[in-house]
Every structure is written in C-alpha cells, then in structure tokens.
Amino acid sequence: MTIDxxxxxxxxxxxxxxxxxxxxxxxxxxxxxxxxVLGAGSLRSVYWAGRVTLCGSPEDVERYDRVFAAYFGRRPGRPARRVTVPPVTRLVALPVDAGDGARDGDEADPDRQWVATSSRVEVLRHRDVSTLGPADRAEVGRYVSALLPAAPDRTTRRLRPSPSGPVDARRTVRSMLRHGGEPVDLRRHRHGRRQRRLVFLIDVSGSMAPYAETLLRFAHAACRVRPGTEVFTVGTRLTRVTRELRRREPAAALAAASSAIDDWSGGTRLGDELKEFLDRWGQRGTARGAVVVIGSDGWERGDPALLATQMARLARLARRIVWVNPHRGYHGYSPSTGGMRAALPYVDRLVAGHSLGAMEELAGLLGGRDPRERVRLVWGIAGRRPRGPSRGRVPQGKGEA
Incomplete structure (x- = not known):
C-alpha cells in the first residue's frame, strides 16, 4: 500500500x-x-509513528486503532477481513424540481455530486436510544462507555510550588541561606487544584427504563476515570451501586448493578429517596461541594413540595446540580410535570440525555468546557437558590426567566 x-x-x-x-x-x-526516521513505505511504520505521537493517553489508543482501521482499510498485523468498516450513508444533491424518476439513476449518474457523508455512528449519535434495536443500542453503549466524564476543579487551601504567583518567603529564605545570603532566585507558590466529587442519582423507574442503562454506562465511565465518584439509583427505594460500577468491564459492572437494584422499572418517589440520600450520605459529606447529576424525567408519585424542600437542601450543599431529562431533547419540550416544576428553581443546568450526542455534551459540560452560567429557563418558572451566609455569596436565582 502506497502512503502519501x-x-x-x-x-x-x-x-x-x-x-x-x-x-x-x-x-x-x-x-x-x-x-x-521510519519511512512511509509500509503501513506498519505509519501505524506506530502515529500511535507514538498522536495518542496522548491510554484512553486514546482504542479510538486510534478504530479510526486507523477505518481510514486505511486495516490495521497492520491483522488480516483485512477482520476489520469491519461501518457502512456509509451518502446524501446526494438533487435538483429542486427532481421527482421520483430523477432518483432512480442516482448511483449510475457520474455527474452527480456528493454533498455529505455520514458514518453509521454519526447517524446513531442523534437518535433516541429508546427507539434503537438491540444491536444499535449495544453499539451506542460501547461509545458511551468510552467517554471520559470529568468534573471542574476547585481551589484548595494548601499552597504548592509554582513558577508564578506570590513569593514564597520561607522557601526563598532557605534558598538564600544555601547561597550565602544572596537572593539567587525568588521561589513562588499558589493554591493547588483538586477535582470535585461527582455524584449520580439515576432514576430506574418504568418511565426511565429505556434510558437508565445508558445513564448507568455513563456513570460507570465516570467511576473508571474518577475513583471518588458516587452512584445511586432512585425509584421506590434508594440503592448505592458505587461498588458494583467500579468493576473494570462495563458488562460485568452493569450486571452487578442490575442484581443490586431491586426496584427496577417500578415507581418513582424522588422526594423520599432524595431525603434518604441527604440524611444518610449527602449531609455527611458526599454532596458537599460536589457536582450532582440527577437523571430523571421528573415523574413524581409523592408530594412535589417534599421534592422542592429536599432540592433546596441539596442546593445548599452541592456546588452544582445538573438535571438530565431525556425529554429535554425533543422540540417544544415544556416541564409540565409536578416534579420538574418543583425541582427547576434549584437546578443549574437542565440537559437532554436521550442520545449518544447528548451524552457527549454532558461529558463536556461536566468537564468544564461549558461555562458555569445560570441557565435562563424560558418556561416562566422562577425561583431563588438559598445560600447560607457562611459561604460568603450573594444569593442568586436559578431558573429565573
């Protein structure tokens, strides 16, 4: 194979x-x-030259192998018949007045201009996972498991050596003593950075059954890259599945989590389960300063007033609350359920979670690539997030129109 x-x-x-x-x-x-140095005469040389230079982390190797096999037709050292390239959907430019008869000879017309190409993964990226078949859903699950969710950093009180920042008087004086009292260089320091904790509360009720597996896969990906992540499922009872999702293989982790969840496809009591979470874990430190991700469609069997009270408690503890509602991805969505209307005043971000593309956007949002701004909700639901005076902040409204 000739490489240019x-x-x-x-x-x-x-x-x-x-x-x-x-x-x-x-x-x-x-x-x-x-x-x-290696030469571009063989595919093996191109493969190893790119793998050594283009992969910045071990997580990039899997994507590199997949893209290399799709782009060059095969991976060196493996037979070409083992590489399965996803089928490509091609869109052609048709005249405005072209009828059904103009589409019959599209493939045979050499003058027809291709205007777009899209792989099967790109097509699946924007499809609702509840409408996919078992094979397509498994493929979407594999890509969700390969995501790398992260959380924003926070400033710590401990000072660390740094090339810039305020002068570290103690280290500077020690350096002067080693050089006979001469100020050879100024040592500086600044506050360190530490990643915030991620906490997932995933609704596994009947209305969320088509999306719960995708959210659990996303939480498993977060547990794999961030050991401090905590995962809970809510339904008719609260279940902590952090230990089960810490397994390396996604299939084994999801199987263990499914065995631990007794209320799968049951009802929803978000207010009661959120109160139990705050009483047992959140108030004791799990939710303090954390980024809390709640995956639910907002269908609440209990009292919405209880959910609003517990969301207010959670808002005082957590740094940020992200609500993932699969129905948010549909055009014209309006939060009409009592649970969503009670929770929205205390939510920082309301995002969709119905597709692979939505999960990628969520990973980017948690990773800090999305600015930390208060979302202006357009449905006329206003509210203020209470802040304690000890936190030293001016109370800011959440969900204000």
Whole structure:
C-alpha cells in the first residue's frame, strides 16, 4: 500500500480529531518527523509513528486503532477481513424540481455530486436510544462507555510550588541561606487544584427504563476515570451501586448493578429517596461541594413540595446540580410535570440525555468546557437558590426567566 504523507497523514489526523482525540499541530508535526526516521513505505511504520505521537493517553489508543482501521482499510498485523468498516450513508444533491424518476439513476449518474457523508455512528449519535434495536443500542453503549466524564476543579487551601504567583518567603529564605545570603532566585507558590466529587442519582423507574442503562454506562465511565465518584439509583427505594460500577468491564459492572437494584422499572418517589440520600450520605459529606447529576424525567408519585424542600437542601450543599431529562431533547419540550416544576428553581443546568450526542455534551459540560452560567429557563418558572451566609455569596436565582 502506497502512503502519501502529505495527503493521508493529514486526512487521518483530521479524522482522528473528529472522533474526539486531541490532535494539536505539534503532534502532527512530530508524526512527520517520526515518518522521516521510519519511512512511509509500509503501513506498519505509519501505524506506530502515529500511535507514538498522536495518542496522548491510554484512553486514546482504542479510538486510534478504530479510526486507523477505518481510514486505511486495516490495521497492520491483522488480516483485512477482520476489520469491519461501518457502512456509509451518502446524501446526494438533487435538483429542486427532481421527482421520483430523477432518483432512480442516482448511483449510475457520474455527474452527480456528493454533498455529505455520514458514518453509521454519526447517524446513531442523534437518535433516541429508546427507539434503537438491540444491536444499535449495544453499539451506542460501547461509545458511551468510552467517554471520559470529568468534573471542574476547585481551589484548595494548601499552597504548592509554582513558577508564578506570590513569593514564597520561607522557601526563598532557605534558598538564600544555601547561597550565602544572596537572593539567587525568588521561589513562588499558589493554591493547588483538586477535582470535585461527582455524584449520580439515576432514576430506574418504568418511565426511565429505556434510558437508565445508558445513564448507568455513563456513570460507570465516570467511576473508571474518577475513583471518588458516587452512584445511586432512585425509584421506590434508594440503592448505592458505587461498588458494583467500579468493576473494570462495563458488562460485568452493569450486571452487578442490575442484581443490586431491586426496584427496577417500578415507581418513582424522588422526594423520599432524595431525603434518604441527604440524611444518610449527602449531609455527611458526599454532596458537599460536589457536582450532582440527577437523571430523571421528573415523574413524581409523592408530594412535589417534599421534592422542592429536599432540592433546596441539596442546593445548599452541592456546588452544582445538573438535571438530565431525556425529554429535554425533543422540540417544544415544556416541564409540565409536578416534579420538574418543583425541582427547576434549584437546578443549574437542565440537559437532554436521550442520545449518544447528548451524552457527549454532558461529558463536556461536566468537564468544564461549558461555562458555569445560570441557565435562563424560558418556561416562566422562577425561583431563588438559598445560600447560607457562611459561604460568603450573594444569593442568586436559578431558573429565573
């Protein structure tokens, strides 16, 4: 196979960046330098030159192998028949007045211009998981398990050495004593950074059954990359499944979690279960300063006033509350259920969770790539999030129109 570095390497780097791998220009330049040493005559040389230079973490290797096999047709050292490239859906540009008869010869017309290509994964990215078949849902689940959710950092009180920042007088004086009292260099320090805790509360009631597995896969991905993540399921009872989701393999983790959940596809008592969570775990430190993700459609069998009271308690403890509602992804959605209307004044972000694309956006939001802004809800639901005076903040409204 003949490799054109100027064309194939740049095209492969663009495809890799589109699949979610961070590929800055410096890494592409490093790959060209590696090819100058190894040579671009064999596919094996191109594979290892790109793997060493373009992969920034162990999590990028799986995506790299998948994109390499799809772009070059196979991976070195493996027979080509073992590589399955997803089918490609092509959209063609038709004249405005073209009828049904104009579509019959689309494939045979050489002058027809292709205007877009989309892989099967791209098609699945925007489809509701509740409408997918078992094979498509399993494929979406594999991509959700490969996500890398993270939480914003927080400033710690402990000071750490830093090349910039205020002068560290103690370390500077010690350095002067080692150099005979001469101020050779100024030592500086600044406050360290620590990642916040992630807490998941996932609704496993009957109305959330088509989406609960996807949310649990997302929580398992968070547990894999962040050991301090806590996961609970809510329904007719509260179940802590953190230990089960800490297993490495997604299938084994989900099987263990399913065995531990006794109220799968039951009813929903969000207010009662949230109160139990705050009394047993949240008030004791699990929710303090954490980013809490609640995955539910807001159908509440209990008293909405109790849910509003417990959400107010949670808002005083948590740094940020993200509510994932699968119905939020539909056009014209309005939070008409009593549970959602009671909870919205205390929610920082209301996002969709119905598709692979929505899960990718959620991972980016938790990772801090989305600005921390109060969401302006357009449904006329206003409320203020109470803040204690000890936190030193001016109370700010949540969900104000």
């Amino acid at each position: 570095p100027a064309r194939d390497v740049l095209g492969f780097a663009r495809r890799l960046a589109a699949d979610g791998v961070d590929v800055p220009p410096t890494r592409v330049h490093a790959m060209f330098e590696a090819l100058d």
